[in-house]
């Protein structure tokens with residue numbers, strides 16, 4: 001592991017142990033080995049990730065997106081106040097400049113039929129007689145039923161995504177975890193693929209899932225006859241240990257994750 005430390009490239013990263021295993025050689029036996037391996041804290045330029053320190057490349061570090069309070073009037077008439085992470089000013093507003101897990105399904109190469117509006121004033125949030133919820137914390141991407149859904153690597157992502165859940169949530173749903181470099185540290189985000197027709201073989205809890213790998217197929221589960229992919233992004237709150245969060249609905253509880261404008265983390269084309 002220490003050897004990997006010496007092969008860092010401009011855009012690469014490597015793992016070194018955050019805690020020194022008893023057998024780890026000291027810098028005496030390997031002149032190139034940093035002494036940082038003998039400490040419990042991660043050195044400057046690295047961030048803790050479970051049992052390792054992950055190197056952060058300052059040129060590939062995302063800005064910090066702050067959660068903001070907002071409110072809307074629910075269908076019951078009650079005003080609800082919630083937290084959400086709005087689009088960063090430097091991220092383009094145009095949905096069509098981003099990459100998505102499916103090809104464009106609208107005329108002229110457009111992707112999004114219903115965008116993220118939880119940052120908007122109450123009057124501008126989505127309301128429909130057929131929808132129980134006010135506002136939309138995701139993007140809806142229409143496509144033909146059965147269209148393959150492929151994993152995408154998010155901006156400033158470190159390593160592969162990991163499947164956190166595969167089951168029923170927003171219809172048939174897959175939830176994945178993505179570690180992103182943000183403000184000099186790693187932060188976990190979750191991405192939710194909702195209303196799937198089916199989940200791909202091998203997409204089960206705990207497995208890594210690479211860019212381009214099949215996640216499932218577009219469908220209309222829990223959204224009858226409205227065939228689309230509901231793609232939602234949420235940031236894991238500080239102090240939350242995802243390994244202790246029960247799979248399924250708790251992953252999208254406000255106390256565990258904060259809903260986020262997907263444009264902050266979707267890769268640009």
Ligand SMILES: [Zn+2]
Pocket residue numbers: 136138139140229230231
């Ligand atoms: Zn949706």
